[in-house]
Amino acid sequence: MLKIMDEIIYPAPLYNFLSFTNEHAPEKSVLDCGAGGSRPPLALFHSHGYRTNGIDISQSQIRSAREFASSRGIDLGIREADMRSIPFGDESFGCVYSWNSSIHLTKKDTAITVGEMLRVLKPGGLLYMNFIWDIARAVYQGEEREPGELWVTDGDTEYLHSVFSENEPDSLFTGKRILFKQSRKLERIIRSRLIKDGYHDYIVQKT
Numbered sequence: 001m002l003k004i005m006d007e008i009i010y011p012a013p014l015y016n017f018l019s020f021t022n023e024h025a026p027e028k029s030v031l032d033c034g035a036g037g038s039r040p041p042l043a044l045f046h047s048h049g050y051r052t053n054g055i056d057i058s059q060s061q062i063r064s065a066r067e068f069a070s071s072r073g074i075d076l077g078i079r080e081a082d083m084r085s086i087p088f089g090d091e092s093f094g095c096v097y098s099w100n101s102s103i104h105l106t107k108k109d110t111a112i113t114v115g116e117m118l119r120v121l122k123p124g125g126l127l128y129m130n131f132i133w134d135i136a137r138a139v140y141q142g143e144e145r146e147p148g149e150l151w152v153t154d155g156d157t158e159y160l161h162s163v164f165s166e167n168e169p170d171s172l173f174t175g176k177r178i179l180f181k182q183s184r185k186l187e188r189i190i191r192s193r194l195i196k197d198g199y200h201d202y203i204v205q206k207t
Helices: 002-007 012-024 042-047 059-071 107-119 168-173
Strands: 029-033 051-056 078-080 093-098 121-133 143-146 149-154 157-164 177-190 193-205
Touching: 012 042, 012 093, 012 121, 012 177, 012 193, 029 042, 029 107, 042 051, 042 059, 051 059, 059 078, 093 107, 107 121, 107 168, 121 168, 121 177, 168 177, 168 193
Parallel strands: 029 051, 029 093, 051 078, 093 121, 121 157
Antiparallel strands: 121 193, 143 149, 149 157, 177 193
8 A cells, every 4th residue: 555655646635634534534434526537536545544435427537547546456446426416325434525526517516516425424524625716717718607617618528617716615515614724826837827726625524
């Protein structure tokens, strides 16, 4: 397991969530909503002794994640499913997260997904989500069909990025205990232009 940690450094917010789950989660079980890709974050939790499960709607992303896991002799438990309708029973996991995946949902579907993630959490369980800060509109330029929902067309494919003002995601967690909230402002140089990007990170406990 240590080999995984040595090979890959994951984004800092995932280590922050891991630290919170180690301290506060009722058990070491985790569900990743949007778990596919060539560097699945579930490997980080697996290496720390968590029982892992993941869902993703993209078969190609799932294949990439399974190839990663197979090459290391581990099973991360990733399957095809939609985070808006999570195929697990109530109170199944000690922690649930979505890293850079729910940002592609409409705001209505984001609220549905939060409800589903909370449903499958055990009492006292922890949820992590990140949201695009609306200061990053210049990065995600597109047609704004609904407030804060930016659609970008690339050939025959459309991509959605939902952006949120500061404190706007609070309303998604009404009645829940917010353990951690941070707005991260990032600046990057892209094609000689200074681009301002940013995210809101939330860690919420189900009460």
